[in-house]
Amino acid sequence: MKPRDENKIAQVYKATLKLVKARGLAGITMQSVAKEAEMATGTLYIYFKNKDAIIFNLFHVCVQNSAQVFFRNYNPSAPYKEALHLIWYNIMRHRMEHFDESVFLEQCFHSPFIDEPTKVRVKKMFDPLRELIERGKQEQELKDMDSFWLLSFMMGSINEVVKRAVYFNKKISDEMLEMNFMMCWDGMKA
């Protein structure tokens, strides 16, 4: 499959994300995706093998995107709190700006579309963050507990806030963003 119009793929992804956010994975049909992406159903099959392929490929694009954004401008030799702040902030911004992707990924994890090995592979992509947490513990900046919980806690401080901000249509100011990070940091720090 060597499609001419690379832009069409983006349209399909965009349409899918919009629909999943609005109606869930359960709600998307090839027809609805085609309509939202402003093309014929048949055209979808020129660019994707089948429905599963759309979801599977989009899943990987989203994961890829996240991993990339999370570590943008990351300088491992920066002071610890600063380094963590950057990543926390990167993640928060990305989630805010691409909330539909978060929803999509979330739903994929509870669907037959994504299998177990894939989930494990995804987990690996966030190893650098795991390592940063490990460093924090060694430098006695963070509480001395299994990194697993520290990481979960940190992600929770982001995910839930984003989710509720979007659900309840709440704007978050830069100042408030900072205070949210402070909560996270105070929670994690030794």
Add this chain to the structure above:
Amino acid sequence: MKPRDENKIAQVYKATLKLVKARGLAGITMQSVAKEAEMATGTLYIYFKNKDAIIFNLFHVCVQNSAQVFFRNYNPSAPYKEALHLIWYNIMRHRMEHFDESVFLEQCFHSPFIDEPTKVRVKKMFDPLRELIERGKQEQELKDMDSFWLLSFMMGSINEVVKRAVYFNKKISDEMLEMNFMMCWDGMKA
């Protein structure tokens, strides 16, 4: 005459939760629910008008359940940290033990099954927790910021941890549970 077997409704709910957890809202069919609940498909329609009704009703049952459990043994005149600890713990336990309900609710929020007014009504059910947070701010136990973010942060410290514990099949000891609460508390406290 054979009376209506009210137990069947519980069987259907249980089956639905199990299936949604395993395959997502997208994955359930009436046939699969009937099979999992060990009854004929036609029987489903004796107890529920249609597929939507199963999901809609189950949604409300789950919400009801949560709200009830959250404030079990709650004593409003207890010392602040103790009061918050109890509720945090109640929520955490409930989420752990009824993870399938959390997944289900999560998926419902991004589905055509649950409409906007319903979401608002649900939010209301957790007002008592909002009030407890308000009290914490007045008593200067908690950081001075919009309760909305404090609440989100607190819920995040629970939800994400539960989710990851279940996903990655991680056991959490009582001691670790306590440390997780400490992270939450340190994050929120003034």
Add this chain to the structure above:
Amino acid sequence: MKPRDENKIAQVYKATLKLVKARGLAGITMQSVAKEAEMATGTLYIYFKNKDAIIFNLFHVCVQNSAQVFFRNYNPSAPYKEALHLIWYNIMRHRMEHFDESVFLEQCFHSPFIDEPTKVRVKKMFDPLRELIERGKQEQELKDMDSFWLLSFMMGSINEVVKRAVYFNKKISDEMLEMNFMMCWDGMKA
């Protein structure tokens, strides 16, 4: 099947006729019949082998009824016009008063419920009328043409009038009834 409550059968027939008139043979379900007859669906199966049996038996009851009513007070040795008038009048009255039966019979004729041999047997039940028409031709009271058409014409002069009277909720006076017979008679007479 030796049912105790003979009245129940009548209830079922009455319910069926009412429903067929309102919604056609297509519209009746065992549940709707049971509800209309004020009994449980299971009870229907005590009195009738199955759905077909209800329709089949009712069909025969209706046919029987018609045939009986048509020739009530019939005196074969009466003057010709008088004899024909009586039967015409009997049929007209019966159709008017039991319009639902006419509708039911009509629909049965175009349904898989009634087979070809049955239709032929039914035709036979109206032989006395055919004979009266034959007599009319011999006595040169009626037009000299195949009795088949004379009979059809006569029945048409009744059926259509009844149908339209009911459809459009039109009352017919005794005088007008007489004039309708006059049309029929003028049409048939030599």
Add this chain to the structure above:
Amino acid sequence: MKPRDENKIAQVYKATLKLVKARGLAGITMQSVAKEAEMATGTLYIYFKNKDAIIFNLFHVCVQNSAQVFFRNYNPSAPYKEALHLIWYNIMRHRMEHFDESVFLEQCFHSPFIDEPTKVRVKKMFDPLRELIERGKQEQELKDMDSFWLLSFMMGSINEVVKRAVYFNKKISDEMLEMNFMMCWDGMKA
């Protein structure tokens, strides 16, 4: 691109009429219609919203057709008997040649598919015939009675004859057709 095959609608109508004639409205299923029309069941839903729509639309097509055919070649300034003869003949021919349509319309009138307002609208379409009868009364060609009954009588002289001719597989010669009109005329004339 494959354009919408408008011919398919005609195929569906034809199939429906055939099936209703043979088995009644009760007997048609979407599958049977699709098979008879030689297409997949899914295709039916491209051209019609649902089963009701097939019946509803076909109903209107049939009514339209009838109304149109009835007045073919009609010359209002022709001598009265001649004018009536033409219309009687048009109706008779149409009914004979499209008996399935008559059966279908008949069944529709006793079905949940066609509502009361529709029935009234249909009645209106035959006003021109009503007017012709009115003219007959003014010119003292017809009996002096409510046109309603004259019209019903006339239609009955056609419908019943056609019905029986078809049911009993009876051929009707041109001469016999003429005699049937004579019966009708003798019945109506002053």
Add this chain to the structure above:
DNA sequence: CATGAATGAGTTTTCATTCAT
């Protein structure tokens, strides 16, 4: 390549019939 009509397998829903009470 692009389209949307056509397909038919799969899903939701209905309903005749059975069965436990």
Add this chain to the structure above:
DNA sequence: TATGAATGAAAACTCATTCAT
């Protein structure tokens, strides 16, 4: 007997996928 819940086969309808244009 009478009831209405339970059943599952069949009907209505949807939708991923193919195909003719």
